[in-house]
Each structure stands twice: as C-alpha cells, then as structure tokens.
Amino acid sequence: MVDIEPLVVLVLALGPGVFWAWYFYHRDRFEPEPAALIVKLFLLGVLVTFPVAFVEGFFGLFIASPLIMGVVIAPIVEEYGKFAVVRRFAYRDAEFDEPMDGIVYAASAALGLASLENVLYVFAAYVTSPSLALGTIVVRAIFSVPGHALFSSVWGYALGRAKFTAAERRPGLVFQGLALAMVLHGIFNFLLFSADIVAYAMVIFILVLTPGLWILADRNIRSALRWQRQR
Template sequence: MTLWLVVLAFGPGIFWLWYVYHKDRWEPEPRALVIRTFLWGMACALPAALLEIPFAWSGVLLIVIVAPAIEEYAKYFVVSRTVYRQLEFNEPMDGIVYAAAAALGFASIENLLYLLAAQSQDILTPVFIGRALFSVPGHVLFSTIWGAALGRAKFVSDLARQRALMHSGLLTAMAAHGLFNLLAMFELLGALGLLVFLFFAWKFFHRRIEEALAESSYAHKLGQLFKRHDDSDPLP
C-alpha cells in the first residue's frame, strides 16, 4: 500500500470534514475533539465490518438492511457514548459536527478498503470518483440525520422526548442509508435515482444546519444584542 493510495482514501473525508466544521459559525468545536471523534469513527469501521460477515450470504438483505443498520449504529454509538456526554457538546450544531466527524472517519477506512480492492482489479479511478462524489458525502448525509437529533435531544429536559428524538433520528438515518444502497445496485436508473436522492438529502442537510444554528444560544444572544442596539439608536 502506497502513500498516494492513503491520500486518495482519506482526502475526500478530510475535505468534507473541513466543509462541515466551517459551517459551525457561532462556536466552532475544539479541533482536537473533532479529530478524536474522526479517529473513533475510523476505529469502529472494523468491528462493523466483522458484524456484517455472518450476513455475507444474504445479498440484497445485507446491502439494504443489515449494513446500513450496523454502520449507522456503530457511528451513533461512538458519538453518543463519548463526545455527547462532554461539556463541549453544548449547542445543537455540535451534534451535526461530531456525527460528520465520526461518519467521515468510518468512511475513510471503508474508502481505503475499497480502493485497495479496486487497485488489484485495475478499476481504481472509477471507484475513487464514485466514492468521492457519492459514498463519502453519503455517510455525512446519513449520519447527520441522527447527529441533528442528538443535538436537539441534548437540550430537551423530558427523558421520553429525548429518547424519541434519538431513536427516530437513528432509524431515519438507517432508512436513508438503505435507500442509497438500493439505488446504487442499479445502473442508469439507479444513477438518476441517486442524483435525485442526493439533491434532496443535501437540501435537508443544509436546512438542518440552519435550524441548529438558529437554535444556538449564541444566535439568541447576538439577536438580543442587535435588538438593544436598535432600541438605543432610534431613527431621527
């Protein structure tokens, strides 16, 4: 395995992590904690792959149901059992940032395995392009569904409501991941379906980011500051 192959495998994940990280404009998360979450995402990729092995015989069942369920839960487990419990997780947007970090760590290891296999079959370029444009950002789109739910649940006092948000977010992410995998099984029709799916998924992703930023205590404080300024400076 050469260095350039590692760069190809991790480059898309690092780019998308940079992209999501800079969306958090009110209170950016500690970079060390984001990187640690990325590493945790990398670490959970192997156990997830091992859990999928007993279902290798099942074909479509593995691709559409088993793999999405195992992979989304693995990434969710990493965030919910580590950074979610820390003081730094103090804004709704944090759920999106840390979910993206875990997802991209996971996707980067998965990417490396796919590219190693593709290199041995002389199909490295198309596999790299397909995964960089679809699979890697797909992991972000799926996982930030439950990430946004975690970001909201953290600030809900009712325990039943917390659990409902977390569980519904996780199940929705699994369903989206499964639909993505199903569409990817088909050629022309599947490619068109993926483009439509990703278009709406990106719109949903950006809407969740704007909602999370709007719910931030920093946004509220800034709004109050501007209001006080306007009140103290009436028009002539």
C-alpha cells in the first residue's frame, strides 16, 4: 500500500489545474495577458465553486436523479458560474483586447473551479486509500481538469469574438457559445455516468469526445490567433 502525506496529495491535486492554466496561457503567442489577471481569474474560479455548489445543492433538494443533476444541472450551473467570473471581472478590462483573450480568461477561471473540485475528489478517494487518490489524480489530470477548460474555451472564444463584433450580434454569439459549452459538458458527464452501464460509453469518451474537444479548442485558438495577426 502506498503511503503518502496529505500535503503531498494536496500539491498533486492542485498541480493539473496549474499546469493546464500555464498551457492555455502560453497558447497566446503574440500578446500574453498580465500574469496578475490570470491568477486573479484562477482564484475567482476557485471562489465561484462555493456559490455553484450552493445552487447545485438547492436543485438537489428537488431533483432526486443523479443523472439529471450530473448531466443537466451541473453543466448549466458550472458553465454559467465560470462565465459570470469572466464577464464580471475581465470583459471590460482594457487588457481584453482580442478574441484570444476570451479563451485564456475562460480557461483560467475554469481551471480555478476545476482545481478545487479536483482537491475534493482526490481527498474523497484518499480517505479510502492513498493508492486510489493517486489513480484519481492521474485520471482527472488527463480528462476532467482540462475538460473544464475545454468546455469553457467554447464560450470564451464566443465572448472574445462578440466583444469585437457589432453590438446587435453579441448576445447571439455569447448565447450560442455558452449553450454549446453546456451541451458538451453534459455529454462529457453523461458518458462518464454511462460507463458502467453502456459498454461503449468509455470508448466514445476516450476516442471520440475527448479528441473532439481538443480539436475544437485548437480550431478556436487558431482562429483567434489569425485575428491577431490580421488586425
């Protein structure tokens, strides 16, 4: 049995969120954002986890189905919570001056929430066994933690495009991006919920959905970077 100190577990649980925040930050090759703003959004993402959990808990009082909570309620509440952080604390900032910024800011806030969520899941596993905690860290570092950034990069890109689009088109662009992020988040959760029931759910999750999310994020990033080069 592996013996590992709780402090080490905490550092390992936080590591994936920090790494993926660094990754998305460095995808902005031409005009990186101020590190202080990225850290601020990351920490606000951590803090927004609490009202998000409260709202989800409230809905849980009336909805008995874990499937509905995980596939419908959680994606809507979590994506809107992350979106609210960026919309409130970054959208009007002078540093938000190109579509790529929307992706970077969205990923930062998303990974703050994902990091606290990861700590909770990892320590829940740690109570059972340190080995299970380590396995949880590895699996979530590859899928769940970056998943939050990938979902939110969809509405982040939409928000970035909207800011530099005619005013009458902005609400539609943002709504489409936010709705798509919620749907993708819901599909992600549905496949995880179905893994023990549907034989091919995990195959679809690993071989179709996860690569598809990365392809979509990469396409949006490339599109945003082209906008930077052409302006």
